[in-house]
Amino acid sequence: MNITVEIGKLKLKNPILTASGTFGYGQEFEDFFDPSILGAIITKGTTLEPREGNNYPRMAETSAGMLNAVGLQNKGVHYFINEILPAIAKYQTNIIVNVAGNAVEDYVETVSLLNNIDRVDAVELNVSCPNVKHGGMQFGTNYDLLKELLQKVRKTYNKTLIVKLSPNVTKIEDFALLCQDEHADAITVANTYLGMAIDINTMKTKLATITGGLSGPAIKPITLRMVYQCAQVVNIPIIASGGIISWQDAIEYLLAGASAVQIGTANFINPSISQDILHGIEQYLLQKNIKNIKEIIGAMKSN
Amino acid sequence: MNNKKIHTQLIILDNEEINSSHFRLHIELPADCPHIQPGQFAEFYVPPTLQSFLRIPLSIHFVSDKEIQFLIQIKGEGTQYLKTLQKGDKIDTILPLGKGFTIPTNKKVALIGGGCGIAPLLFLSDQLAANNNLQHIFLGFRNYEQVMLIDDFKKYGEVIVSTDDGSFGDKGVITDIFEKKLEKFDYVYSCGPTIMINKVIEICKHNNLYCEVSLETLMGCGIGACLCCAISTKNGNLRACIDGPVFDSNLINNLNY
Numbered sequence: 147m148n149i150t151v152e153i154g155k156l157k158l159k160n161p162i163l164t165a166s167g168t169f170g171y172g173q174e175f176e177d178f179f180d181p182s183i184l185g186a187i188i189t190k191g192t193t194l195e196p197r198e199g200n201n202y203p204r205m206a207e208t209s210a211g212m213l214n215a216v217g218l219q220n221k222g223v224h225y226f227i228n229e230i231l232p233a234i235a236k237y238q239t240n241i242i243v244n245v246a247g248n249a250v251e252d253y254v255e256t257v258s259l260l261n262n263i264d265r266v267d268a269v270e271l272n273v274s275c276p277n278v279k280h281g282g283m284q285f286g287t288n289y290d291l292l293k294e295l296l297q298k299v300r301k302t303y304n305k306t307l308i309v310k311l312s313p314n315v316t317k318i319e320d321f322a323l324l325c326q327d328e329h330a331d332a333i334t335v336a337n338t339y340l341g342m343a344i345d346i347n348t349m350k351t352k353l354a355t356i357t358g359g360l361s362g363p364a365i366k367p368i369t370l371r372m373v374y375q376c377a378q379v380v381n382i383p384i385i386a387s388g389g390i391i392s393w394q395d396a397i398e399y400l401l402a403g404a405s406a407v408q409i410g411t412a413n414f415i416n417p418s419i420s421q422d423i424l425h426g427i428e429q430y431l432l433q434k435n436i437k438n439i440k441e442i443i444g445a446m447k448s449n
Numbered sequence: 450m451n452n453k454k455i456h457t458q459l460i461i462l463d464n465e466e467i468n469s470s471h472f473r474l475h476i477e478l479p480a481d482c483p484h485i486q487p488g489q490f491a492e493f494y495v496p497p498t499l500q501s502f503l504r505i506p507l508s509i510h511f512v513s514d515k516e517i518q519f520l521i522q523i524k525g526e527g528t529q530y531l532k533t534l535q536k537g538d539k540i541d542t543i544l545p546l547g548k549g550f551t552i553p554t555n556k557k558v559a560l561i562g563g564g565c566g567i568a569p570l571l572f573l574s575d576q577l578a579a580n581n582n583l584q585h586i587f588l589g590f591r592n593y594e595q596v597m598l599i600d601d602f603k604k605y606g607e608v609i610v611s612t613d614d615g616s617f618g619d620k621g622v623i624t625d626i627f628e629k630k631l632e633k634f635d636y637v638y639s640c641g642p643t644i645m646i647n648k649v650i651e652i653c654k655h656n657n658l659y660c661e662v663s664l665e666t667l668m669g670c671g672i673g674a675c676l677c678c679a680i681s682t683k684n685g686n687l688r689a690c691i692d693g694p695v696f697d698s699n700l701i702n703n704l705n706y
């Protein structure tokens with residue numbers, strides 16, 4: 147059975163990736179399973195300068211989901227390169243760095259630093275973080291701004307470039323096409339949905355930032371629809387991210403046109419869920435007698 | 450570095466009612482259980498409901514050679530579910546998580562707990578006693594109905610109890626009693642409501658006492674991966690689940706939640 151997939155110049159041994167901000171740097175999960183079995187690890191959002199993130203409370207549970215407003219807390223790209231990367235370089239899998247910024251120049255400088263680092267196999271450009279005041283989602287929801295960003299980043303970064311789109315737009319296909327036109331190697335569909343929650347006893351918003359990003363099983367049907375829509379218009383690979391908690395969810399995304407999937411919030415419920423999902427997919431292919439996983443990518447039929 | 454964690458199905462040995470809102474779960478100590486420090490916690494999986502689906506963090510209340518205990522206050526659906534567990538039932542658990550309390554030897558120490566915040570202090574007290582520390586244990590409750598586990602703590606040291614309304618023990622908040630009976634403690638430990646912790650931190654700072662506090666936050670993952678459990682400290686935002694939940698109180702900026 148062949149379950150390898152290609153994303154740009156990357157060859158993934160399987161289509162299971164862990165989503166940015168939900169898997170730390172892999173080390174947190176070592177007691178539960180070996181991150182080397184994954185197709186790739188995607189790091190926490192990394193910025194040029196260190197960031198403290200937002201005030202507490204940063205999360206709230208909602209029906210079949212959670213809101214988060216972490217606000218890209220991270221120690222900056224230099225710390226990542228010098229301190230974190232050497233510790234995770236041992237994983238026999240691809241390391242994809244999720245990059246965020248306040249301004250175009252921040253993104254450009256960050257990716258230019260990562261361009262020279264061998265062990266960084268790809269960059270996932272986060273233009274869709276709903277939890278920061280400047281930058282973040284602003285790039286992912288503004289066509290012209292995103293175009294400028296992609297042109298400058300693409301000039302600087304020549305390894306595999308993935309753009310993580312915001313679902314908080316009217317027509318995600320336009321943004322998907324833009325990424326393809328500006329020579330991104332792949333797109334991730336999608337980040338979290340802008341949402342909010344209020345504590346009716348204290349009458350306060352549950353998040354310090356009032357609004358935050360909704361993730362978890364609640365969002366799956368919507369993101370699935372967006373993956374399908376994007377798959378209709380672009381040829382570059384699509385990586386799905388949204389509400390996957392089982393191998394069945396992952397298969398659905400592949401059928402809708404995703405070449406790979408990211409496991410996010412589900413890591414919090416079962417830290418070894420990525421491994422379970424990988425096994426589930428293998429069993430499914432075996433049972434259906436499918437020799438190559440690529441046969442099911444985009445293979446959905448309409449009713 | 451934190452110690453090794455396991456993710457496993459544990460067997461309930463007993464579900465002991467303590468009072469109308471608290472119960473104590475006795476769980477079989479798994480054969481492969483890593484060493485547990487007082488102050489560490491576990492994450493329980495409870496069946497998802499329409500309202501919630503994340504795990505529930507609970508402090509390790511006591512550890513013996515046969516069992517691990519948890520002292521639980523019924524809050525919402527998750528803790529209500531745990532209340533229904535019976536002998537022989539299984540519970541999906543990740544443990545031990547986080548960083549625990551420092552255990553010195555031959556020192557004079559004070560423990561200050563409020564309400565269900567006394568949960569991690571019993572195992573702490575047990576380990577402090579095992580290391581020859583002289584303990585003053587301050588326990589505060591709302592009223593007589595809420596007073597619990599006094600006899601469990603009496604095994605380890607002098608216990609001072611207060612209730613807000615004076616219906617049992619001294620009248621008043623436990624931090625006031627602690628302040629009145631202040632001595633040159635080498636270590637002070639505290640767990641309880643935020644308002645109590647802030648007061649303990651203030652008293653210790655004022656009197657130059659070394660203090661460790663156990664802090665509760667909302668948690669996404671419990672293992673250091675999501676950064677939802679931020680605690681504002683002198684060293685920036687730290688994670689309650691892995692850099693804590695026990696912190697040197699000197700590090701903590703005023704808790705405002």
Ligand SMILES: Cc1cc2nc3c(=O)[nH]c(=O)nc-3n(C[C@H](O)[C@H](O)[C@H](O)COP(=O)(O)OP(=O)(O)OC[C@H]3O[C@@H](n4cnc5c(N)ncnc54)[C@H](O)[C@@H]3O)c2cc1C
Pocket residue numbers: 490501505506507508509519520521522523524525526527528529565568569664665666667668694
């Ligand atoms: C490290 C740690 C150790 C803990 N130890 C204990 C313990 O030993 N015994 C015990 O009874 N409880 C403990 N808690 C609190 C316990 O996790 C919550 O009471 C529980 O998750 C509530 O779940 P629920 O589904 O019953 O209620 P929910 O419906 O989820 O919540 C009910 C109320 O409790 C609040 N709440 C939920 N989770 C937390 C939380 N993690 N911290 C503070 N408030 C919360 C909610 O905002 C809400 O107001 C601990 C929490 C942490 C972070």
Ligand SMILES: Cc1cc2nc3c(=O)[nH]c(=O)nc-3n(C[C@H](O)[C@H](O)[C@H](O)COP(=O)(O)O)c2cc1C
Pocket residue numbers: 165166167168190191192214216218244272275310336337338360361362363365387388389390408409410411412669675676677
């Ligand atoms: C706590 C938390 C932190 C996140 N941090 C980031 C981040 O730093 N960068 C990013 O691109 N996405 C981030 N995300 C979004 C996830 O990577 C993922 O795209 C999203 O949660 C949807 O997938 P899910 O429903 O499987 O979680 C975060 C999500 C959560 C829940």
Ligand code: FES
Pocket residue numbers: 667668669670671672673674675676677678688689690691
């Ligand atoms: S709860 Fe996820 S990092 Fe602490």
